[in-house]
Amino acid sequence: MKKFVVILLLAVMGYYISITFFDIGFGDSHLVEGVVPVKDAYLNETVNSLNVANTVTSIVVNFRGFDTLGEVTVLFLAVTALGGILYKKRHQAGERSVLFSASKVVTSGSKLLFPAIVLLGAYVFIHGHLSPGGGFQGGVIIATGFLLMLLAYENFTVGHNTLSVIESLAGITFAGVGIWGLIYGGSFLENFLPVGTLNDLFSGGVIPIIYIAVGFKVAAELTGVIYTVLHEKG
Amino acid sequence: MSIMEIIGGTFIIIGSIFLFLGALGIFRMPDIYNRLQAGTKATTLGGMSLILGVGFLEPSWMMKMIIIIIFIAYSNPISSHALARAMYKRKRYPLILSEDKENMDAYSEVNPHEKEEVKS
Numbered sequence: 001m002k003k004f005v006v007i008l009l010l011a012v013m014g015y016y017i018s019i020t021f022f023d024i025g026f027g028d029s030h031l032v033e034g035v036v037p038v039k040d041a042y043l044n045e046t047v048n049s050l051n052v053a054n055t056v057t058s059i060v061v062n063f064r065g066f067d068t069l070g071e072v073t074v075l076f077l078a079v080t081a082l083g084g085i086l087y088k089k090r091h092q093a094g095e096r097s098v099l100f101s102a103s104k105v106v107t108s109g110s111k112l113l114f115p116a117i118v119l120l121g122a123y124v125f126i127h128g129h130l131s132p133g134g135g136f137q138g139g140v141i142i143a144t145g146f147l148l149m150l151l152a153y154e155n156f157t158v159g160h161n162t163l164s165v166i167e168s169l170a171g172i173t174f175a176g177v178g179i180w181g182l183i184y185g186g187s188f189l190e191n192f193l194p195v196g197t198l199n200d201l202f203s204g205g206v207i208p209i210i211y212i213a214v215g216f217k218v219a220a221e222l223t224g225v226i227y228t229v230l231h232e233k234g
Numbered sequence: 235m236s237i238m239e240i241i242g243g244t245f246i247i248i249g250s251i252f253l254f255l256g257a258l259g260i261f262r263m264p265d266i267y268n269r270l271q272a273g274t275k276a277t278t279l280g281g282m283s284l285i286l287g288v289g290f291l292e293p294s295w296m297m298k299m300i301i302i303i304i305f306i307a308y309s310n311p312i313s314s315h316a317l318a319r320a321m322y323k324r325k326r327y328p329l330i331l332s333e334d335k336e337n338m339d340a341y342s343e344v345n346p347h348e349k350e351e352v353k354s
Contacts, residue, residue: 099324100323102316103316103319105316106312109312113308113312116305
């Protein structure tokens with residue numbers, strides 16, 4: 001009976017949702033040209049004046065750059081909180097506990113795979129303004145490379161001070177680019193570099209610089225998280 | 235329909251069949267080692283031929299596809315080896331060694347050698 005009621009409710013909801021969407025043709029824009037000026041402004045501005053091939057990146061990093069700065073700060077706060085929670089435990093435990101060490105196949109394989117993963121991550125965040133991907137995604141890929149090394153080698157260490165320095169420098173770069181834009185362009189995160197030509201690696205003004213900084217920051221933070229969690233005594 | 239499209243489509247169909255068999259094997263096989271075999275060997279071959287088929291359909295992507303195939307051929311066996319080894323080290327032995335033939339749809343969590351020691 002309960003399942004029947006749930007299915008009936010879902011059917012009614014599905015019916016009303018589908019008749020709402022029947023008016024909009026598949027693949028059509030339901031925003032009529034000129035009615036929503038923000039959409040047209042974004043699309044035209046991206047290609048005409050910023051020369052960024054990836055519209056999403058131009059919105060995330062340039063038009064809504066302040067929001068991205070907030071997201072990076074949220075990530076930083078989450079990582080700091082995790083480190084604070086696990087700090088006491090890690091201090092008592094010292095070394096990480098390993099049930100058995102990884103085999104020769106895994107260690108030699110991950111040694112060969114690690115540079116390729118880091119290269120892919122760097123590619124993803126350097127080409128963030130040209131192709132899908134960006135700083136967050138590239139940083140996560142690099143962090144998975146470090147996770148592989150930490151799983152394969154039980155005495156693989158990541159310098160905590162190095163991570164902190166990279167993270168801080170990346171954050172300072174992001175905020176510094178924003179303030180530089182405030183000085184030279186008139187508003188925070190305003191573009192002040194030449195935009196170049198469309199689909200070039202060196203195009204889009206400050207967007208590649210910000211995304212590279214975000215990539216380094218995310219990679220350092222997530223590597224720190226993985227390292228902290230692995231060294232916690234379960 | 236050119237010859238390249240026919241070759242590419244054939245490879246994609248072969249890859250899809252192998253991926254389906256891999257998914258079926260994960261449901262059907264009795265213990266962790268058999269499931270690992272179905273889940274990694276079939277998906278290695280299936281994924282590789284699927285990607286090769288895409289390379290035949292779009293010849294300009296062929297180089298990228300070959301690089302992806304090399305990475306699949308490189309990383310998939312390593313991960314399946316690590317999984318199987320971890321299971322063996324944690325004393326999940328193959329079902330064929332255990333005495334519990336009735337319960338064929340569960341992981342064998344009993345060490346058969348330990349059982350014999352207890353009996354003797």
